[in-house]
Amino acid sequence: MDKVLEMHAITKQFPRVLANDQVDFDLEYGEIHALVGENGSGKSTLMNILYGLYQQDAGEIVVRGRPVQINEPRVAIDLKIGMVFQHFMLVEPLTVAENIVLGAELKKGLFFDSKRAVQEVENLSRQYGLTIDPRAKIADLSVGLQQRVEILKALYRGAEILILDEPTAVLTPQEVEDLFKVLRTLKAKGTSIVFITHKIKEVLALSDRVSVLRRGRKVGTKATAETDEQNLAEMMVGRVVLFNVDKKPAQPGPEVLRMEQLTVEDQFGQVKVDQVDLSVRKGEVLGIAGVEGNGQSELVEAIAGLRKAASGRIFLGDREITNSSPLKVREAGFGYVPEDRHRRGLVLDYTVADNLILGIHGKKPFVKGCMIRDDQAVYENAEQIIEQYDIRPPVAKQLARSLSGGNQQKIVVGREFTQNPDLLICAQPTRGVDVGAIEFIHQQVIAQRDQGAAVLLVSAELDEILSLSDRVAVMYNGKIVSVMSADEVTEHKLGFLMLGGRLEDYGANEVNGHAK
Amino acid sequence: MGEVLALLFNTAVFAAALRMATPLIFAALGGIFSERSGVVNIALEGMMLIGAFTAMFVSHQTGLPWLGVVGAVLAGIVIGLLHAFFCIHYRANQVVVGTAINIFAGGLTVFLLRYYFGAAGTSPSVPTIPDITIPVLSQIPWIGRIIGRQNPLVYLALLAVVVAHLVVYRTPWGLRLRAVGEHPRAADTVGVHVFRMRYLAVALSGALAGLGGTYLSIAHLSRFSEGMTAGRGFIALAAVIFGKWTPYGALGACLFFGYADALQMRLQDVGVPTQFMNMLPYVLTMVALAGFIGKSVGPKASGEPYIKG
Numbered sequence: 001m002d003k004v005l006e007m008h009a010i011t012k013q014f015p016r017v018l019a020n021d022q023v024d025f026d027l028e029y030g031e032i033h034a035l036v037g038e039n040g041s042g043k044s045t046l047m048n049i050l051y052g053l054y055q056q057d058a059g060e061i062v063v064r065g066r067p068v069q070i071n072e073p074r075v076a077i078d079l080k081i082g083m084v085f086q087h088f089m090l091v092e093p094l095t096v097a098e099n100i101v102l103g104a105e106l107k108k109g110l111f112f113d114s115k116r117a118v119q120e121v122e123n124l125s126r127q128y129g130l131t132i133d134p135r136a137k138i139a140d141l142s143v144g145l146q147q148r149v150e151i152l153k154a155l156y157r158g159a160e161i162l163i164l165d166e167p168t169a170v171l172t173p174q175e176v177e178d179l180f181k182v183l184r185t186l187k188a189k190g191t192s193i194v195f196i197t198h199k200i201k202e203v204l205a206l207s208d209r210v211s212v213l214r215r216g217r218k219v220g221t222k223a224t225a226e227t228d229e230q231n232l233a234e235m236m237v238g239r240v241v242l243f244n245v246d247k248k249p250a251q252p253g254p255e256v257l258r259m260e261q262l263t264v265e266d267q268f269g270q271v272k273v274d275q276v277d278l279s280v281r282k283g284e285v286l287g288i289a290g291v292e293g294n295g296q297s298e299l300v301e302a303i304a305g306l307r308k309a310a311s312g313r314i315f316l317g318d319r320e321i322t323n324s325s326p327l328k329v330r331e332a333g334f335g336y337v338p339e340d341r342h343r344r345g346l347v348l349d350y351t352v353a354d355n356l357i358l359g360i361h362g363k364k365p366f367v368k369g370c371m372i373r374d375d376q377a378v379y380e381n382a383e384q385i386i387e388q389y390d391i392r393p394p395v396a397k398q399l400a401r402s403l404s405g406g407n408q409q410k411i412v413v414g415r416e417f418t419q420n421p422d423l424l425i426c427a428q429p430t431r432g433v434d435v436g437a438i439e440f441i442h443q444q445v446i447a448q449r450d451q452g453a454a455v456l457l458v459s460a461e462l463d464e465i466l467s468l469s470d471r472v473a474v475m476y477n478g479k480i481v482s483v484m485s486a487d488e489v490t491e492h493k494l495g496f497l498m499l500g501g502r503l504e505d506y507g508a509n510e511v512n513g514h515a516k
Numbered sequence: 517m518g519e520v521l522a523l524l525f526n527t528a529v530f531a532a533a534l535r536m537a538t539p540l541i542f543a544a545l546g547g548i549f550s551e552r553s554g555v556v557n558i559a560l561e562g563m564m565l566i567g568a569f570t571a572m573f574v575s576h577q578t579g580l581p582w583l584g585v586v587g588a589v590l591a592g593i594v595i596g597l598l599h600a601f602f603c604i605h606y607r608a609n610q611v612v613v614g615t616a617i618n619i620f621a622g623g624l625t626v627f628l629l630r631y632y633f634g635a636a637g638t639s640p641s642v643p644t645i646p647d648i649t650i651p652v653l654s655q656i657p658w659i660g661r662i663i664g665r666q667n668p669l670v671y672l673a674l675l676a677v678v679v680a681h682l683v684v685y686r687t688p689w690g691l692r693l694r695a696v697g698e699h700p701r702a703a704d705t706v707g708v709h710v711f712r713m714r715y716l717a718v719a720l721s722g723a724l725a726g727l728g729g730t731y732l733s734i735a736h737l738s739r740f741s742e743g744m745t746a747g748r749g750f751i752a753l754a755a756v757i758f759g760k761w762t763p764y765g766a767l768g769a770c771l772f773f774g775y776a777d778a779l780q781m782r783l784q785d786v787g788v789p790t791q792f793m794n795m796l797p798y799v800l801t802m803v804a805l806a807g808f809i810g811k812s813v814g815p816k817a818s819g820e821p822y823i824k825g
Binding site for chain 2: 015051072073074079089090091092093094098099102103104105107110111153157385402427466
């Protein structure tokens with residue numbers, strides 16, 4: 001088959017890293033080509049070069065048989081290349097139609113013809129079956145719909161080559177299914193698609209071919225049908241990866257965390273957590289599944305002392321910690337891996353060593369006398385955690401900012417886990433973390449459980465919930481709608497409950513033939 | 517009390533309010549264009565001052581006040597481009613650059629005033645743009661006495677508000693302007709030239725602020741005096757925020773501030789201290805910023821330099 005796109009020996013050097021090292025990539029007409037690799041392996045760089053956001057230092061790009069110089073996005077657009085970015089390129093106060101036509105507006109005299117823009121968007125959305133209200137403001141749309149706008153934006157410009165950079169990172173499982181349907185439709189209409197991801201399941205579910213990058217170099221390209229999960233993971237990480245966390249049945253003990261009728265409001269006075277009763281026992285992992293924004297964050301923050309509870313009570317062991325300060329909660333035996341590691345988990349401009357004592361920096365053995373910092377103890381602590389948690393590069397004096405996402409997360413995990421808390425909350429512990437590090441963090445969570453910690457796991461990743469939890473609670477619209485033991489749970493059932501379905505109705509829905 | 521009430525609705529006070537508002541309106545529109553493109557323009561004050569001086573100077577040299585208007589606009593564009601160059605090209609802190617321009621403008625105008633006219637404080641009297649009477653409008657009772665006879669620049673300011681609204685909300689350029697000020701990278705990825713848009717917007721901002729200055733020196737008065745803008749650039753900035761970055765909103769705010777200004781002169785006779793009225797625009801702006809009058813949220817990328825790639 002003919003190639004719509006060929007990239008030959010693309011090399012891109014950034015100040016400190018060689019992001020792409022002689023990478024070859026090609027795309028056939030009407031195929032879905034998955035581009036996979038761990039974070040920092042150079043996938044996005046390669047595609048940003050194709051879209052004209054970066055220029056390659058060496059190498060050649062050939063589009064439809066003709067060598068091209070793409071030095072700005074406009075050139076890429078003219079070559080009918082479209083890109084959907086991981087962080088959406090949408091202007092929030094503008095409408096859907098305005099965003100779609102921006103830069104290629106239709107005119108009526110001197111003026112912008114907004115009526116025709118709306119019409120064109122309606123036509124386009126009908127043609128591709130991508131339902132959307134052209135007059136809605138972006139700020140009012142869900143993440144899934146915003147992504148749809150991004151796709152329409154590319155189609156409006158006549159994109160025949162569509163690049164999607166980690167499009168599923170922000171979507172719920174149902175939205176992912178919808179996206180896949182859309183992409184298959186586009187493929188059927190002749191669009192050639194590059195799909196960047198680090199999730200192997202998605203590669204297998206969607207793509208025709210797959211190319212793997214590792215540390216800026218291409219490891220190989222294969223027909224998807226000729227590969228499998230294990231094989232791809234090995235190509236990505238460079239070693240054998242275990243998927244199933246090896247875990248023994250839980251030995252739950254007494255209750256460690258108990259919430260009674262807990263209600264939490266956000267800063268605007270909206271109820272985000274609505275009279276929740278929930279408890280976590282020693283030696284078990286309780287997973288909270290739910291689409292993001294259903295109150296999980298507020299729930300966790302209320303426990304951690306970062307947000308006031310409007311009513312209700314929280315107990316840690318036999319101490320009440322309702323509306324205690326974060327320090328008090330920590331002293332009661334609490335460890336916390338926050339969902340936003342950059343904002344809450346790390347000080348990016350501190351060294352790894354300093355980050356590893358955050359929160360315990362005022363305690364022995366890190367202070368001598370009454371207030372003098374003991375550097376030796378700080379670095380001994382750092383060396384130990386770096387080794388135990390395999391933080392790379394293993395340099396205690398390096399700034400946290402310079403590490404990859406996965407290694408930054410290992411700093412947080414290492415710091416929190418080594419304090420052996422009675423209660424451990426892990427919120428999205430593997431977000432943006434690559435396969436190798438996910439495996440490691442999962443093993444550590446189970447190790448904490450086996451040492452007797454009560455673990456509360458909040459995750460939007462169903463796989464993670466399913467493979468780690470001993471019990472699963474589903475949160476929807478601020479309420480806990482169901483608590484099940486791990487053996488009653490399936491991915492499908494969770495997805496149904498997460499979107500507000502009721503357990504009684506679950507069977508009925510199944511009969512109606514929910515396509516899988 | 518009746519005396520005060522009569523004052524509040526006096527047509528002469530309204531007419532004066534419109535005159536006091538005119539320089540603010542020009543400058544505020546300038547502020548809107550700049551901020552909408554993502555560049556904070558705290559230099560409105562300095563741009564007005566240089567505009568006021570240039571207008572006076574050109575009018576003095578040529579005897580043609582309208583040529584003074586052109587000169588002031590060009591001077592405003594030059595200062596605008598200077599501001600843009602440091603803010604966009606060198607990504608300097610926009611507030612610092614703006615402050616520097618204000619200080620520079622204060623010094624430069626004083627220096628030039630003394631150099632050319634040897635006079636301390638004020639320039640000689642120069643030819644001004646005369647007021648005009650609008651035939652039909654001036655015949656309408658009450659309203660006619662307010663807007664029937666005014667300076668052409670007053671009418672130009674009102675017209676500029678309407679044009680600015682159309683440009684910002686109804687043209688492709690305006691759509692791009694708003695996009696660039698909210699999410700420059702998004703605009704960049706669809707082929708909109710972020711830097712070009714910002715340079716244009718800040719230059720336009722300078723031109724409008726220059727026009728505002730013009731009104732002060734060769735329409736409202738017939739001379740330039742040191743520091744004659746007296747903080748009007750900042751009041752205009754307040755009007756931008758108060759008017760939620762929209763031309764009509766800013767017009768309302770400017771009219772209100774102009775009214776307060778006009779009233780102030782009259783109220784002195786009744787015994788209200790000037791300082792109290794001078795304080796009003798700022799107090800109101802703080803009230804607006806504190807969110808009492810709905811939320812006033814500016815363009816998201818305002819004040820942030822754009823770095824390509």
